Amino acid sequence: MKLWLAFISLVVLLSSCEKAINFKLDSTQASLVVEATIENSQPPVVILSSSFDYFSNISAELLAGSFVHNAVITISNGTKTQQLKEYFYNTQANLKVYYYSIDSSNLAGAFTGAFSTVYTMNIQVNGKTYTANTSIPALAKKVDSLWWKKAPDNPDSSKVVLVAKATDPPGFGNYIRYFTKVNSEPFYPGMNSVFDDQIIDGTTYTLDVDRGVNRNEKIDMENYVFFNKGDTITLKLANIDKATFDFWRTMEYSYQSIGNPFSSPTRVTGNINGALGYFGGYAAQYKTIIVPK
Numbered sequence: 001m002k003l004w005l006a007f008i009s010l011v012v013l014l015s016s017c018e019k020a021i022n023f024k025l026d027s028t029q030a031s032l033v034v035e036a037t038i039e040n041s042q043p044p045v046v047i048l049s050s051s052f053d054y055f056s057n058i059s060a061e062l063l064a065g066s067f068v069h070n071a072v073i074t075i076s077n078g079t080k081t082q083q084l085k086e087y088f089y090n091t092q093a094n095l096k097v098y099y100y101s102i103d104s105s106n107l108a109g110a111f112t113g114a115f116s117t118v119y120t121m122n123i124q125v126n127g128k129t130y131t132a133n134t135s136i137p138a139l140a141k142k143v144d145s146l147w148w149k150k151a152p153d154n155p156d157s158s159k160v161v162l163v164a165k166a167t168d169p170p171g172f173g174n175y176i177r178y179f180t181k182v183n184s185e186p187f188y189p190g191m192n193s194v195f196d197d198q199i200i201d202g203t204t205y206t207l208d209v210d211r212g213v214n215r216n217e218k219i220d221m222e223n224y225v226f227f228n229k230g231d232t233i234t235l236k237l238a239n240i241d242k243a244t245f246d247f248w249r250t251m252e253y254s255y256q257s258i259g260n261p262f263s264s265p266t267r268v269t270g271n272i273n274g275a276l277g278y279f280g281g282y283a284a285q286y287k288t289i290i291v292p293k
Helices: 002-016 058-063 242-256
Strands: 032-037 043-051 072-076 083-088 096-103 117-125 128-136 142-150 160-165 174-181 188-195 204-209 232-240 276-290
Touching: 032 117, 032 128, 072 276, 117 276, 142 232, 142 276, 160 232, 160 242, 174 242, 242 276
Parallel strands: 032 276, 128 276
Antiparallel strands: 032 043, 043 096, 072 083, 072 117, 083 096, 117 128, 142 160, 160 204, 174 188, 174 232, 232 276
16 A cells, blocks of 8 residues: 555656746748759759748748849859859749759850869859859769669569669769659659768679659658659769768758657758858769560
8 A cells, every 4th residue: 555655656746747848949040042053964053042940831932932033153164154044934833943054145155064074153142152162073983784673572563673783983982863764754863862882882783773752742652662664764873072972961861850759960961151052063874764564
């Protein structure tokens, strides 16, 4: 009886010690967010937007108002310097997406990306200046061949796995990012899209290639990796520099940690001086395979 009374007293004591804790996060000043890319044989593309508060209620109106306009953006390859022009396109949801690229009415200083070239970007907007550097590496790591195989342990006989054979050149420091395009879809990056060569340095190897994902849609975590019979699949394998690798490695880790209370906090590593985001160069190779029905 005494033991029972002691237990009840302990429960009451612990219950009385509970205290609700409310966190109030201070509002922060919006930061410039930069997504800038340049690929071999392609013009540079830069998207500027403003960051949101952590608890912002994301809506189409909020997204539409986040784009940053009237910026002066120049990109140099060391020989030529071009000033970019602002454009927009309409999405299927009738949302205008604004971006900056080469001025088609003034091509005197225009250039496209080239292998083994360093680029410097300068952004002037709202009285501030932001800078970044990137490089398009040599096309060192290449895809030798593609094929498909039946999805293992899957009752759906229409599902297939894409397999690639690739060669990594000797010497550490070769970084890649990959994307897949299925039929008329856009290119989507893999759930884990960036890799280094710490394990496979200087070897020829084969690996299963997961299907790229649209992170704006709900992802079927059990089946997203598979393709279907009848698909036309294009693999885009891009050699990237260390800064681009670090940005996407930390960004994808942060994305996959959302909602996990046991994950470690991750700081996304960008390369824009004074702003969030990245300026990345891509040395891209494309290979296409048609899976018969």
